[in-house]
Amino acid sequence: MTGPSTGAETETAAPVPPTIKAGAATPVEAAGETVASAASAAQAAPPVLSVRGLSVRFRMRGGAHVAAVTGARFDLAAGECLALVGESGCGKSVLASALLGLLPENAETAGSAFLGDGTDLLTADERTLARTVRGRRVGLVPQSPAAHLTPVRTVRSQLEETLRELTGVRRPELRKAGEAAAERAAFPLGHLDRYPHELSGGLAQRAATALALIGDAPLLLADEPTTGLDRDLVDRTVDELRRHVGDDRALLMITHDLAAAERIADRVAVMYASRIVEIADAADFFGEPGPRHPYARGLLNALPEREFTPIPGMPPELSALPGGCAFAARCELADEACRSVPALPLSGAACHHPVAAALEAPRA
Numbered sequence: 001m002t003g004p005s006t007g008a009e010t011e012t013a014a015p016v017p018p019t020i021k022a023g024a025a026t027p028v029e030a031a032g033e034t035v036a037s038a039a040s041a042a043q044a045a046p047p048v049l050s051v052r053g054l055s056v057r058f059r060m061r062g063g064a065h066v067a068a069v070t071g072a073r074f075d076l077a078a079g080e081c082l083a084l085v086g087e088s089g090c091g092k093s094v095l096a097s098a099l100l101g102l103l104p105e106n107a108e109t110a111g112s113a114f115l116g117d118g119t120d121l122l123t124a125d126e127r128t129l130a131r132t133v134r135g136r137r138v139g140l141v142p143q144s145p146a147a148h149l150t151p152v153r154t155v156r157s158q159l160e161e162t163l164r165e166l167t168g169v170r171r172p173e174l175r176k177a178g179e180a181a182a183e184r185a186a187f188p189l190g191h192l193d194r195y196p197h198e199l200s201g202g203l204a205q206r207a208a209t210a211l212a213l214i215g216d217a218p219l220l221l222a223d224e225p226t227t228g229l230d231r232d233l234v235d236r237t238v239d240e241l242r243r244h245v246g247d248d249r250a251l252l253m254i255t256h257d258l259a260a261a262e263r264i265a266d267r268v269a270v271m272y273a274s275r276i277v278e279i280a281d282a283a284d285f286f287g288e289p290g291p292r293h294p295y296a297r298g299l300l301n302a303l304p305e306r307e308f309t310p311i312p313g314m315p316p317e318l319s320a321l322p323g324g325c326a327f328a329a330r331c332e333l334a335d336e337a338c339r340s341v342p343a344l345p346l347s348g349a350a351c352h353h354p355v356a357a358a359l360e361a362p363r364a
């Protein structure tokens with residue numbers, strides 16, 4: 001949901017420097033697996049976030065369940081941006097909510113999600129999450145910024161309150177600190193005394209981003225941070241998020257927007273029907289050799305600027321997932337092997353036929 005445009009807005013952002021992606025993949029040794037890294041300095045550091053076997057399912061009436069996230073497993077290193085992509089309803093936002101301890105009552109979780117300081121976000125109690133995690137160690141750029149902002153308070157007042165709470169700044173410095181926080185997200189100072197309903201979608205997005213950046217959290221979650229923005233604003237928004245990450249923070253960006261993901265992500269995780277089915281370096285994924293999972297390949301080829309070919313069929317209901325590979329019913333490569341669920345390596349595709357070349361080969 002976005003607020004109405006004021007019409008007169010001048011989204012005077014600071015000039016955006018060219019996008020710079022971190023050069024290294026996550027250096028992690030876990031569960032007997034080593035993921036190669038180019039950043040020797042980061043090798044000793046634990047990941048900012050380490051997720052293992054994260055599952056979320058919702059209890060429904062009559063004993064039914066919705067499996068929204070199944071067995072998610074990935075790491076995020078300092079300085080890294082991971083884009084989580086996938087069709088609507090595949091479980092991306094539920095995964096983010098699980099990391100913030102914001103799941104509804106009917107949710108059941110399994111697995112772990114450790115921050116670098118050893119906090120398990122899945123088992124931390126609400127007091128810990130509220131006092132020391134949300135905003136301070138995990139920041140959120142929400143999916144619906146206009147809905148997330150307090151409607152009866154100006155942007156300035158919301159920034160100042162968050163600064164007081166998270167950084168301890170007090171008057172008389174508060175006003176200046178509020179303006180600095182706004183500038184960080186390229187929110188124009190002339191609009192600071194406006195209420196959320198007076199902001200365009202783009203400005204509401206910037207206000208929400210400014211609020212999310214205040215705590216300098218080592219982990220930033222951005223849930224569809226570019227929804228409803230035009231291309232130019234998309235680029236500026238994701239570049240700001242990327243700049244925030246710098247060398248010592250990490251960004252998990254959930255998005256439908258593959259162009260935005262290509263612009264800033266170091267790695268891409270593709271989700272389908274509650275599972276992450278591929279994790280790849282962004283350069284390999286968007287360039288050569290391309291995605292290795294048939295679904296991921298289909299997602300990319302569906303783009304108008306690529307083949308513009310939709311994936312046939314529909315994803316399965318998360319309340320009635322098949323026993324084997326959930327994509328098999330839509331996959332031209334499916335065979336007997338797909339009756340079992342393929343394992344997902346820390347880097348690669350969860351597919352029994354993951355080699356990109358196999359898609360080009362004629363079928364017998």
Ligand SMILES: Nc1ncnc2c1ncn2[C@@H]1O[C@H](COP(=O)(O)OP(=O)(O)OP(=O)(O)O)[C@@H](O)[C@H]1O
Nearest residue numbers: 058066068087088089090091092093094095104318
């Ligand atoms: N409280 C709930 N009870 C039951 N099912 C739920 C609940 N919350 C979410 N779901 C279901 O979990 C699934 C995953 O939802 P989620 O919002 O994570 O999808 P998404 O990939 O983020 O989609 P979008 O991109 O449209 O936001 C959906 O099928 C959704 O209906």
